[in-house]
Amino acid sequence: DSGVTQTPKHLITATGQRVTLRCSPRSGDLSVYWYQQSLDQGLQFLIQYYNGEERAKGNILERFSAQQFPDLHSELNLSSLELGDSALYFCASSGGGHNYGYTFGSGTRLTVV
């Protein structure tokens, strides 16, 4: 157990639907990062939050959004889902400074049918 908790572990949904993925960071970590892992694109950085505020955006689609709540957990919302959104979505957390590595959760496997 890495200390980063992601729920659910698996999600199967239909095209056009909306889902929410949840992440609880490791205790004391202020930064949360979301990554998408697919076979063709590899690990793609989506978005970062630090202490409730958006800090950086990567290759995140407009149909996707995220937020970090006062208790520091984060949610990634994926809407108008397409078959190509099927992937593993990882959350990672860190202490926030540059001398910290990232600790990853076990991921949510999203399958869009």
Next chain:
Amino acid sequence: AQSVSQHNHHVILSEAASLELGCNYSYGGTVNLFWYVQYPGQHLQLLLKYFSGDPLVKGIKGFEAEFIKSKFSFNLRKPSVQWSDTAEYFCAVRGYGGSQGNLIFGKGTKLSVKP
């Protein structure tokens, strides 16, 4: 923008063989460098990291990596692999400052070790 290139998509070795996985990055400034491992069905785990100082970094499970600044490289090595090292290995770089401050991953190298 930063990018990371891992030369090998899939490496197949026999047990006790030596391993070297290549990683090159592009970024002009100061970087932190990482190798992560992902065992089948599991999350990414940190193998080792380089922030500063001795360019030869030792990690867990007998892995090491050498940072060669002039070559923008951070290759991963292990003198003798075991069947349990079968996994996917990801090199990652994080530049200093602004939007470059996030971890950017290479596409990964799948390692298969034959018993």
